[in-house]
Amino acid sequence: MNLQSVFDWLQGWPISDAIRQSSWLFPTIECVHVIAITLVVGSVMIVDLRVLGLTSIRKPVSELSWEVLPWTWGLFVVAAISGSLLFASKATAYFADIPFRLKILLIGCAGLNMLFFHFVPLKTLRRWDQGVQAPVIAKLSCALSLTFWVLVVAMGRWIGFTIQG
Amino acid sequence: MLHHFAVWLAATPVSMFIQNVLWIIPTVQTVHILAIAVVMSSVAMINLRIFGMAGRSASMVQTTDRYVPWIWIALIVLAVTGATLITGEPVRSLVNPAFQLKMAMLVVAIAVTALFQVTVKRHAPFWDLTPRSVGAARAMALMTFVLWCAIAVAGRWIAYMILDYAS
Numbered sequence: 166m167n168l169q170s171v172f173d174w175l176q177g178w179p180i181s182d183a184i185r186q187s188s189w190l191f192p193t194i195e196c197v198h199v200i201a202i203t204l205v206v207g208s209v210m211i212v213d214l215r216v217l218g219l220t221s222i223r224k225p226v227s228e229l230s231w232e233v234l235p236w237t238w239g240l241f242v243v244a245a246i247s248g249s250l251l252f253a254s255k256a257t258a259y260f261a262d263i264p265f266r267l268k269i270l271l272i273g274c275a276g277l278n279m280l281f282f283h284f285v286p287l288k289t290l291r292r293w294d295q296g297v298q299a300p301v302i303a304k305l306s307c308a309l310s311l312t313f314w315v316l317v318v319a320m321g322r323w324i325g326f327t328i329q330g
Numbered sequence: 331m332l333h334h335f336a337v338w339l340a341a342t343p344v345s346m347f348i349q350n351v352l353w354i355i356p357t358v359q360t361v362h363i364l365a366i367a368v369v370m371s372s373v374a375m376i377n378l379r380i381f382g383m384a385g386r387s388a389s390m391v392q393t394t395d396r397y398v399p400w401i402w403i404a405l406i407v408l409a410v411t412g413a414t415l416i417t418g419e420p421v422r423s424l425v426n427p428a429f430q431l432k433m434a435m436l437v438v439a440i441a442v443t444a445l446f447q448v449t450v451k452r453h454a455p456f457w458d459l460t461p462r463s464v465g466a467a468r469a470m471a472l473m474t475f476v477l478w479c480a481i482a483v484a485g486r487w488i489a490y491m492i493l494d495y496a497s
Binding site: 188192195196199200202203204206207208210211220221223224228232233236315318319322323325326 | 356357359360363364366367368369370371372374375378384385387388392396479482483486487489490
């Protein structure tokens with residue numbers, strides 16, 4: 166089974182066909198996708214800026230993370246499902262698209278960076294949960310996270326200029 | 331009238347410059363979306379506080395002080411990037427019903443945000459949620475969030491309404 170047959174299979178789904186035929190289905194799913202992404206990126210910013218010591222500094226990092234990140238995950242699932250539907254409607258075209266590939270790659274980078282943050286700097290959280298003295302490696306990871314997510318948004322917008330709706 | 335202005339604006343050197351440099355519109359749109367991310371998540375954090383689902387260790391006044399200034403900063407960025415996009419694509423935006431609806435809803439959202447910021451400080455106990463006030467505060471919070479979502483939807487729909495005006 167090669168990739169093209171997977172794409173053909175995705176594009177053959179009834180929902181994919183409906184998205185291609187309808188004048189309002191694609192923009193509606195896209196709106197859900199965009200709103201979910203803005204909330205994912207905004208909530209990630211809130212936590213990253215806290216670790217960097219720039220905002221919410223009266224609150225422990227752990228408390229803010231517990232309040233914000235479950236929503237981030239929920240909304241990421243919404244963004245992933247809506248994004249997958251848009252992808253399925255024109256899988257071959259998206260897969261061939263450079264900004265789309267870069268976007269997926271950058272989401273992967275953001276995920277790996279998150280795993281790194283979880284398993285390395287977060288192990289010593291007890292020492293820097295309060296105040297603004299997170300270790301350099303934690304701050305570096307959060308600065309990278311901000312960079313990756315900004316670029317994910319940029320690539321997402323760029324897709325709109327390379328794939329005709 | 332508005333259409334004439336849009337056509338005139340499209341022919342100005344500054345508009346031509348924005349149209350002719352390929353990367354300007356996608357880049358400015360990216361900054362616009364990032365500022366929307368700041369507004370949406372700031373409004374969401376205030377709402378979670380009002381619903382008692384996050385940030386309960388902070389008072390309403392503290393929560394407002396933390397997030398409302400970011401809404402104003404992001405709105406300035408949105409105004410500047412939005413004005414750039416209008417200048418670059420005046421016919422696509424100004425005479426577009428999705429754009430016009432977006433601007434009308436935006437005026438309401440800005441008024442509600444300003445009113446909220448003022449009343450939180452004046453009536454701190456109301457916002458710190460006595461059982462009597464909790465329903466009204468939550469209803470307002472929910473409506474505001476729906477309004478911001480509707481503004482984002484109308485903004486995205488500008489790209490789809492333009493098709494009717496292209497010919």
